[in-house]
Amino acid sequence: MKNVLIDIKNLKKSFGNQHILQGVTMQLFENENLVILGKSGTGKSVLIKCIVNLLKLDSGSIKVDNYEIANCNSEELIEVRKKIGFLFQGAALYDSMTVRENLTFPLTRLDKKFLKEEITQKIENVLDDVSLPEAIDKMPSELSGGMKKRIGLARTLIVNPKILLYDEPTTGLDPITSDEISQLINKTKNKFKTSSIIITHDIKCVKTVADRIIMLKDGTVYKEGSLSEFENDPDSYIQSFFN
Ligand SMILES: Nc1ncnc2c1ncn2[C@@H]1O[C@H](COP(=O)(O)OP(=O)(O)OP(=O)(O)O)[C@@H](O)[C@H]1O
Numbered sequence: 001m002k003n004v005l006i007d008i009k010n011l012k013k014s015f016g017n018q019h020i021l022q023g024v025t026m027q028l029f030e031n032e033n034l035v036i037l038g039k040s041g042t043g044k045s046v047l048i049k050c051i052v053n054l055l056k057l058d059s060g061s062i063k064v065d066n067y068e069i070a071n072c073n074s075e076e077l078i079e080v081r082k083k084i085g086f087l088f089q090g091a092a093l094y095d096s097m098t099v100r101e102n103l104t105f106p107l108t109r110l111d112k113k114f115l116k117e118e119i120t121q122k123i124e125n126v127l128d129d130v131s132l133p134e135a136i137d138k139m140p141s142e143l144s145g146g147m148k149k150r151i152g153l154a155r156t157l158i159v160n161p162k163i164l165l166y167d168e169p170t171t172g173l174d175p176i177t178s179d180e181i182s183q184l185i186n187k188t189k190n191k192f193k194t195s196s197i198i199i200t201h202d203i204k205c206v207k208t209v210a211d212r213i214i215m216l217k218d219g220t221v222y223k224e225g226s227l228s229e230f231e232n233d234p235d236s237y238i239q240s241f242f243n
Pocket residue numbers: 015018020038039040041042043044045046047089
């Protein structure tokens with residue numbers, strides 16, 4: 001039996017009379033890359049914002065490592081937040097801070113007891129992991145889009161999360177840089193044994209990273225399966241994503 005890290009049952013979320021998620025049931029297993037596909041506006045970002053409690057669900061259940069998110073008190077939510085790294089759509093670095101300061105922030109926010117030397121060591125290690133050691137004292141404005149994504153990932157990885165949520169990690173990047181980010185997603189999974197949800201429209205990225213795919217349509221899960229099951233599905237709606 002595979003260990004379930006995120007267990008979502010019949011999740012519903014509306015904004016006014018816009019019924020975005022209409023009963024989503026899905027799981028994230030340990031040490032897998034799960035890709036979520038779905039056309040723009042189907043609620044992919046809403047889904048992962050519900051997982052990290054940035055949005056409150058209307059009904060249904062989201063369990064992260066057996067914590068029912070909706071019932072967590074503030075201490076429990078902090079515990080859950082430590083397990084999850086969230087790479088937002090767009091890199092979202094703090095523009096007025098150097099890379100070093102951007103990477104210090106998540107460490108000191110969750111846990112105040114790190115020594116200065118420990119922080120420096122962690123920053124150096126994580127910049128090595130994303131192959132950007134030379135960026136440590138740069139400002140975000142001095143970085144390319146791909147470099148910003150890497151620093152965004154470094155900022156997520158620095159607190160050693162078990163679960164990573166990537167919202168469109170390759171959007172806006174050239175094909176070569178996109179490939180590098182896709183490889184980095186795989187490297188992260190293999191090195192740190194993380195489990196990830198990756199939202200993407202980039203089929204090349206899907207082909208590189210996906211252990212399993214879930215497609216959302218009309219507020220529910222339309223299909224779940226492996227890459228080859230999706231590629232070989234004659235359904236024209238599914239094919240429209242792959243061609
Ligand atoms: N905070 C909010 N308040 C009101 N409506 C919202 C809010 N967040 C999202 N929505 C609406 O929910 C729908 C789904 O949005 P979401 O951002 O999840 O789409 P998506 O699948 O991530 O699309 P894309 O592929 O373009 O990123 C959209 O119609 C959006 O306008």
